Amino acid sequence: xxxxxxxxxxxxxxxxxxxxxxxxxxxxxxxxxxxxxxxxxxxxxxxxxxxxxxxxxxxxxxxxxxxxxxxxxxxxxxxxxxxxxxxxxxxxxxxxxxxxxxxxxxxxxx
Amino acid sequence: xxxxxxxxxxxxxxxxxxxxxxxxxxxxxxxxxxxxxxxxxxxxxxxxxxxxxxxxxxxxxxxxxxxxxxxxxxxxxxxxxxxxxxxxxxxxxxxxxxxxxxxxxxxxxxxxx
Numbered sequence: 713x714x715x716x717x718x719x720x721x722x723x724x725x726x727x728x729x730x731x732x733x734x735x736x737x738x739x740x741x742x743x744x745x746x747x748x749x750x751x752x753x754x755x756x757x758x759x760x761x762x763x764x765x766x767x768x769x770x771x772x773x774x775x776x777x778x779x780x781x782x783x784x785x786x787x788x789x790x791x792x793x794x795x796x797x798x799x800x801x802x803x804x805x806x807x808x809x810x811x812x813x814x815x816x817x818x819x820x821x822x
Numbered sequence: 823x824x825x826x827x828x829x830x831x832x833x834x835x836x837x838x839x840x841x842x843x844x845x846x847x848x849x850x851x852x853x854x855x856x857x858x859x860x861x862x863x864x865x866x867x868x869x870x871x872x873x874x875x876x877x878x879x880x881x882x883x884x885x886x887x888x889x890x891x892x893x894x895x896x897x898x899x900x901x902x903x904x905x906x907x908x909x910x911x912x913x914x915x916x917x918x919x920x921x922x923x924x925x926x927x928x929x930x931x932x933x934x935x
Contacts (some may be wrong), residue, residue, distance in 0.1 A: 716864075721862075743920070745923055747925075753928075753929075754912065754926045754927060754929050755865075755912065755914075755926040757923045757924075757925070757927075760923045767845075797871030800864060802863070802865075804920065806920075807919045808853075808870055808872060808878070808919045808920070809855065809867045809870055809880055809881075810855075810865075810867065810924060811867075811881075812857075812864035812865040812866070813864055814862055814863060814864045816862050821886045
């Protein structure tokens with residue numbers, strides 16, 4: 713059974729600081745997705761990582777995938793308040809479903 | 823506008839009263855899926871559909887039914903809702919299964935009393 717673990721589950725950080733969210737998963741996969749969810753809203757796709765060593769960047773966020781280590785990271789650079797949200801990683805191993813992590817609640821304080 | 827729509831967005835009901843949550847997408851996607859979101863558990867898949875008339879169970883299918891008679895629609899049916907089905911439900915679609923990001927609907931918040 714595939715398990716996806718995110719840490720930390722809650723992250724409070726100051727504006728301007730850097731931090732990394734980790735996503736570990738238990739079964740081999742080369743398909744990993746990052747989503748963002750604002751309070752009371754739906755999920756918005758951030759990154760699609762489809763191969764070992766994949767790295768994607770969008771603004772202050774950068775995601776990477778190491779399939780050998782079964783690890784993805786979401787790095788936040790110089791955080792701003794607008795990045796406050798819940799971030800989910802999700803892994804696809806069968807081609808027909810996503811298994812989600814529990815989510816990381818990010819609060820950026822000014 | 824390309825989108826996934828769900829109705830209703832909010833629903834309060836009582837135990838045992840059958841209900842249907844509709845999901846529709848206008849992107850001609852083959853793959854559709856239902857998830858429920860509960861605090862601390864992330865999203866868990868209830869059912870998915872690879873194409874018309876092809877559906878299968880996800881991780882938490884008990885107490886739910888689905889059908890896929892048309893490509894665009896994928897309703898979620900609760901025949902006899904119970905309080906443990908109180909949750910936030912999301913429908914999602916993607917062009918095809920595998921190697922495709924899923925696009926999520928706005929969510930349906932269901933309360934079963």
